[in-house]
Every structure is written in structure tokens, then in C-alpha cells.
Amino acid sequence: MAGPDAELTIRAIEAADTYPLRHAVLWPDQPLAYVRVPDDEAGVHLGAFHDAELVAVISLFVTGPEARFRKFATRPDWQRRGVGSRLLAATFAAARQLGAQRIWCDARQDAAAFYTRFGLRPEGPVFYKGPVAYQRMRCGL
Template sequence: MAAPPVIWAIAPYHTYALRHQVLWPDKPLDYVKLENDADGYHYGAFQDDRLVAVISLFVEGEEARFRKFATDPAYQRQGIGSALLHHVLAEARRLGATHIWCDARQDSAPFYARFGLLPEGPEFFKGPVAYVRMGRELQPELEV
């Protein structure tokens, strides 16, 4: 069994290659860059010194949003993405957020539901990809 991933804060540009490879490989690299990347908190999960998952967190007051969550397909279903999302939920709470949300790809909704995120609106599309906004309240208790 592999060791748990090491999670570090990373620079926005360190997220771009995985965002591109996993989320939008058919689009130009600039498509995965966000206008407000400089305002966010970016985290990477490393396995054997290799960056294998990324996520970006944006906090405005008590509202937090995570975006561009991507795990290298060779490292999916090993608990790495789960560890990274647990980390981001705790970070959002630490940064003062009481609610967190994301635009989830519809086929990933069951994954987010395991973390207590529930649909907060109707299905919508980005190109051919179905999404749903999912969110949850952040309680002061620690994530497990």
C-alpha cells in the first residue's frame, strides 16, 4: 500500500499541467487558467515527490469555492483526491469560511456527496459536459 500523499501549498502555475491533462485536454492550455488564480490558494498532493493531484480554493468572507480539482488518472481511486479534498475543507474553515461549494461535473457528484456536498441548483452545461453546483455548510468541528 502506498504512503499517504504529502499535501503542500503550490503556485497557481503548478496546477496548469494537471488541470489541462485531466479536465480539458482538448482545449488550449490557457483554457484552464483562471483570471483570479493569483487570489486563490492552490494545493498539490504529491506521491513519491510527483505532483499527482491539484485543487484551487477561493475564499471571500464566509463563502469558499474550490475549482479545477484534478487527479492524474494513474493515481485515481487511491484516496489521494479524498485526502486533498479533506485538506481543502479544513483550510476553508481555517480561513473563516462557513459554506463551501463547487461546480461539480455530474459524473463526479457521487464523489462529492461522500463529503456532504449536496446539489444547490439545476444541472447546467459547460460545452458538452453536464455540471451541478454542490455545496455544504462548514461546521467548526474537525474534518476526519
């Protein structure tokens, strides 16, 4: 299998293009509608493609100086290969380009260490969505 730098591109996609990967990676036991976000149509959605195959997705929502990213999903066979790091870096760049000064997310607690490498820091208490523990994380851009 080729490395992540071979033929990896990141580009804007439609919200609906994110749904299958969001569903398969984040909430496979829920109905597909569960992975939709009410303001999906207002977001900027990015996909990482290896050749023409979508391997990771993320959604960015900017309101004034605040940006939030949500529904960050990387196919399991592409995890721990740098794809998510490249996609998150592109998301931070897009947020800055759209005028955001800060960025935040509700991170799955088991992924918090990954986000700290990008400067995000925990904020507030741990909370749960179903059985999954989350931590709000934030940083300046």
C-alpha cells in the same frame, strides 16, 4: 506501485503549478490557457505529491464566509486510490482555517456522488460547459 499513504504529502503550490495537471485531466482538448481562472493569483492552490511527483491539484477561493473550490484534478493513474479524498479533506480544512463557513463547487455531474460523501448537496439545475454536464453543490463547514 506504492499505495497513496506511502510518501503522500499535501502542500501549497503556485497557481501555475496546477496548470499542466488541470489541462491533462480536465480539458486536454482545449488550449492550456483554457484551464486558467481569472482570479487564480488570489487563490490557495494545493497539490498532492507522491514523493516529489505532483499527482493531484485543487484550487480554493475564499470570499468572506464562502469558499469555492475549482479545477480539482487527479492524475488518472492515481484516481480511486484515496488521493482525491485526502486532498479534498485538506481543502475543507484550509477553507475553515481561512474563516469560511460554507463551501461550494460546480461539480462535473459524473463526480457528484464523490462529493456527496463530503456532505455537499446539489443546488439548482444541471448546466453545461461545452458537452460536460455540471451540478452546483454546497455544504456548511
